[in-house]
Amino acid sequence: MALQQFAPIAALIILAVVLTFIISNISTIFGPSNNTSRKTAPYESGMQPIGVGMRRMPVKFYLIGVLFILFDIEVIFFLPWAVVFRDLGFYGLAVMGLFFFILTIGLIYEWKKGALEWE
Amino acid sequence: MVEVEAFIVLSAALFILGAMGVVLRRNAILVFMSVELMLNAANLALVAFAWHWGGMDGHIFVFFVITVAAAEVAVGLALIVAIFRSRQSINIDELHLMEG
Amino acid sequence: MIDVPSIADLNLTVTFPAVFLALFTMVVLIVDLFIPKDRKIRTAHLTLGGLVVAFVWNVLVFDSNQTALGGMYIADSFSGFINFIALTAAIITCFLSVDYLKRTGIEQGEFYSLLLFSTAGVMFMGAASDLIVVFIALEILSIPLYVMAAMRYRDAKSEESGLKYFILGAFASAFFLYGAALVYGATGTTSLPEIFASVEGIVATDSGARLYLVLGAALIFVGLGFKVAVVPFHMWTPDVYEGAPTPVTAFMSVAAKAGGFAALLRLMVIALPELTANIGDTIAIWQTTIAIVAAATMILGNFVAIVQTNVKRMLAYSSIAHAGYILMGVAAVGTIGVAEEATRAALIYMLAYTFTNLGAFAVVMALEKDDGSGTQIADFKGLSRSRPLLAVMMAFFMLSLTGVPTTAGFIGKFLLFGAALEAGLVLLTIIGVLTSVVSAYYYVRIIVNMYLEDGEGDPAEGATQYLNYATYAAFAGTLIIGLFPFLAVNLLDTMMIAGLF
Helix, strand or coil: CCHHHHHHHHHHHHHHHHHHHHHHHHHHHHCCCCCCHHHHCCCCCCCCCCCCCCCCCCHHHHHHHHHHHHHHHHHHHHHHHHHCHHHHHHHHHHHHHHHHHHHHHHHHHHHHHCCCCCC | CCCHHHHHHHHHHHHHHHHHHHHHCCEHHHHHHHHHHHHHHHHHHHHHHHHHHCCCHHHHHHHHHHHHHHHHHHHHHHHHHHHHHHHCCCEHHHCCCCCC | CCCCCCHHHHCHHHHHHHHHHHHHHHHHHHHHHCCCHHHCHHHHHHHHHHHHHHHHHHHHCCCCCEEECCCCEEECHHHHHHHHHHHHHHHHHHHHHHHHHHHHCCCHHHHHHHHHHHHHHHHHHHHECEHHHHHHHHHHHHHHHHHHHCCCCCCHHHHHHHHHHHHHHHHHHHHHHHHHHHHHHHHCCCEHHHHHHHHHHHHHCCCHHHHHHHHHHHHHHHHHHHHHCCCCCCCHHHHHHHHCCHHHHHHHHHHHHHHHHHHHHHHHHHHCCCCCCCCCCCECCCHHHHHHHHHHHHHHHHHHHHCCCEHHHHHHHHHHHHHHHHHHHHHHHCECCCHHHHHHHHHHHHHHHHHHHHHHHHHHHHHCCCCCCCCEHHHHCCHHHHCHHHHHHHHHHHHHHHCCCCCHHHHHHHHHHHHHHHCCCHHHHHHHHHHHHHHHHHHHHHHHHHHCCCCCCCCCCCCCHHHHHHHHHHHHHHHHHHHCHHHHHHHCCCCCCCCCC
């Protein structure tokens, strides 16, 4: 009985895969094709492409990314708390208040250190 | 019904793959990803055991492991970026200024 | 319905040393932002103030024998003593760092915050009574150390040392974590006293749970073995110790070790002693394994130290060797009835090693140049003429590391060898004594260099005000424990490790 419940989902998955395959390939199969070197070159708004395809990113993106990960992950501690929020009452509020306070200290620190400035 | 052993076998396999990655890989980022794989293998084991015992301890442990792993990512990537900026390479075989 | 604790149930008073230090770290972090660059000495003063408050409070709650934080924290004299070691190490490291950071241009505010974080990690590790807390404490201890090792970031060696430490440390944490997961799987709880209660039943039956438990304990040992650098998990130590800034090396050689051994002792003594023992046996199953590891560690550490020419590297191998001696105490814990004595011996050995090793590193820093050179053994030539006092203290530290009577090192070794003999580890004790004799060779070589070799004599410009305070403190500690060992031993006289003795 259990597996039959999943039949519509399985049908949907198969349909999605087949349809995607058909749509993405139909034009290459039926459409005309005459490749010239200009046509196969990557489109750069009419400019000649210069240099390698992989560009090195400014390290600032990485800094913001790491800061985001840190604060983002901390949020998982709010989730279980939110589930039992009413049962925990004031105790839970006090403890999460402390947790939030510590997080805020981290934020103040990075702000004051200039980690959030773009320049 | 799947037995808890199945999950443990899977997590042990992941853990061993991760450990082999740390030992065999030469790129610092890949080594680092292998360590993360090991941590997540342990997470899988913890969740499976928590399901087996019906307690919350394992789930709570996993929450903390995820957070700690994020902190490790921050520090580890910073170190790797610093090394890359000074040497243009993150091959750990080239880290041999000190020998003896 | 959830059983909600009240804030009074948390029993915060006894956790105050560690909790206060963790919170105080954040105060330092924020206050430092508002201290102008040329007056960073204020940060150091603030840090020292916080450490002293924690220290005094630790004396007040030293043997309160209570659990706190919902049973996740045990305040007994074991954790009190670990706190004592951690805070002593942090205070001396603080003195060591002030001038060094200034002349090498290392970022100062972060350094002190990270130092405090790491210290708090050691303290939580000694007091943890739950696998989750052990794991988090292990990370709070390690992650700041990864950063601190790489903090001299203009120096390629320091960066390299940081990355190496990071990769192997994270690797070790993963082993520890998987071990903890398996132990949880075998027992169904992460609380150490509850694990202790259920281990006996599991070992008696020959089930899958028993396999999990044995594997888990082995993986935990591997993970902690990496942290405390025992053979065969020691490969990172020399490189990391050589490359890291010297005050960081000094701190991690004592604090990280104290934390690792604290967790090892607690897990072995409290949680898994029955793994220990098929019922009726008096000797733990794991005892032989740990004894072999201890012997290998002592032999390799001491013999490889002989050929080193760089003092930091030599002290790194010497620290591996000392980890072997402490591990001898852990092995002795495995014999029923000796556990208390062996634990006490290991703790006192750690305290003695803390003072001695920090002192030795202080003298090394006095000789170290701003660019990190000047740490060769040859640089000690003629030191007795240029800096007689420094030379006397260095000689004393070297004798203490060897284990000569009237020094702290002797007391530690005496107690440890006694405990090992009582535990029936005769062969291990003989290896310990013989390797101590071998170690005399390379320790005394420094003394010979200072007193008998001709050389122009290093002016030791690094021996500035604060560094001298650190050297004097370490010297006083080494001498006091050496002459009046009962002061330290009495602290542990009423030793109660909750749940065992």
